[in-house]
Amino acid sequence: MTIDVVRLRVLVAVARAGTVTAAARELHYSQPSVSHHLARLEAETGAKLVQRVGRGLRLTEAGRLLAERGAEILGRLDAASAELSAHVGLRAGRVRLAAFPSALGTFVPAAAARLAKEHPGLDLRLMEAEPPEALRLLRSGEVDVAVVFRYGGAGPEDDGVRLVPLLDDPSLLVTAAGNDRAADLAAYAGAPWIAGCERCRAHLLALCAEAGFEPRVSFTTDDYVAVQAMVAAGLGVAVLPRLALSAHRHPGVLTSELPGPARHVHAATYGEPPDPPATAALVAALLRAQLGAGEGAGDGVGPSLSSSVALQTAVPVPGS
Known part of the structure; x- marks a missing residue:
């Protein structure tokens, strides 16, 4: 069975947007084109992926399953594309970071500003996400680095997640x-x-x-x-x-x-080492930027984000 990546992207867009009309708008396709891609994808897979409900469509169980796996596949493909671009020498390409709110409010902006200064052609995207969501985004290829925290002596992450210690946060x-x-x-x-x-x-x-x-x-x-x-x-x-x-x-x-163990803040990456150059550069910037982050409460927020850095918000998540 061969699945066309373009048609898979259409299915994922329909699942995310909720309707063919919204997916067509997101993809800049016509509605008939979206419907055509869905029909061809059903023919390729031999599975019923959508069903009519009134005047609209909704995904079947098989469609939802393929859309979920498809989002992961497309995320990894996009990550691979960004990594290849980064191998040009960090003159171009994209690197994406997810971090919890208080990291975004302290050392992450300083790291982002440093990265923008050292590699002005690199497109850095920031997302706000608590550790469970950030790790999900990392595993699915939607981000390249996740800033996360853990309490106590929790064991190492599994399935390819690697942790670089940044700081201890009492x-x-x-x-x-x-x-x-x-x-x-x-x-x-x-x-x-x-x-x-x-x-x-x-x-x-x-x-x-x-x-x-x-x-x-x-x-x-x-x-x-x-x-x-x-x-x-x-x-x-x-x-x-x-x-x-x-x-x-x-x-x-x-x-x-308070006495007792602090929470441990890490930069998490995914996959076998070594990291792609853009990812490694971001982790290095985080390591340098965090040096003053835990020196004392009330020391203020790090430098503002450079205009070349895009700040995005993922799903609404609790702040910490």
Whole structure:
């Protein structure tokens, strides 16, 4: 069985856009052309990929399966194309990075500016994504580097993901200015807590469990700016990573570094070494840029992105 890449791209566009009309607009094709490509793809695969629903079309189970695998295949093809372009000598080509919000608010812009200065012909794309989503984008070939974090002694990633350590990011107890209680978690066992979503608060729960209590979470938000504003207003206390305080520091909060293991921030790449030149250049820029990122909360945000750097937003994800 031979599958035409152009027709596969049409199917993926239909799955992503939701309708033939929207896919045609995205691909700059006519609607009859999209329908023709879908019909030819069905003939090539011998599978029913779309079915009519009223005046529109929707993917069958086989169509959804092929679209999912097709997105991964196209991502790897696009990545290969970018890598080959990069081998020209970093005078051209594209490299794509996904990173969590507080990394984007601290050392990533400095790395992006450095990369743009050293390799002005290189097209850098940035996406905001939390580690699980960033790793999915990396594995599917939609990004070339993912900045991720991990807590504790978690084992290595599997299936080809390689991690380059960037920095250790300690946890800080965040309380309102003027508070005179001891700077340890146990002193706030009865206080209201401000925490992230159910998936994001695991580290806080583990820290509090070690201190002998379960926090009473009164407010839930993954926005570290909002967390600090609520703490400053006396609505509760929180634990934040130092990078979050480096990206934005509210004048009305106090911070105390907590004992115990920090979260480990890594640059993740995918596939067998060595990395393509553009990917290696980006990782090197991240390594150099992060040197001052963890020096202390409230040190400000790194340099602004160069105009040659495109900043994109992926799916809406919790900030951290």
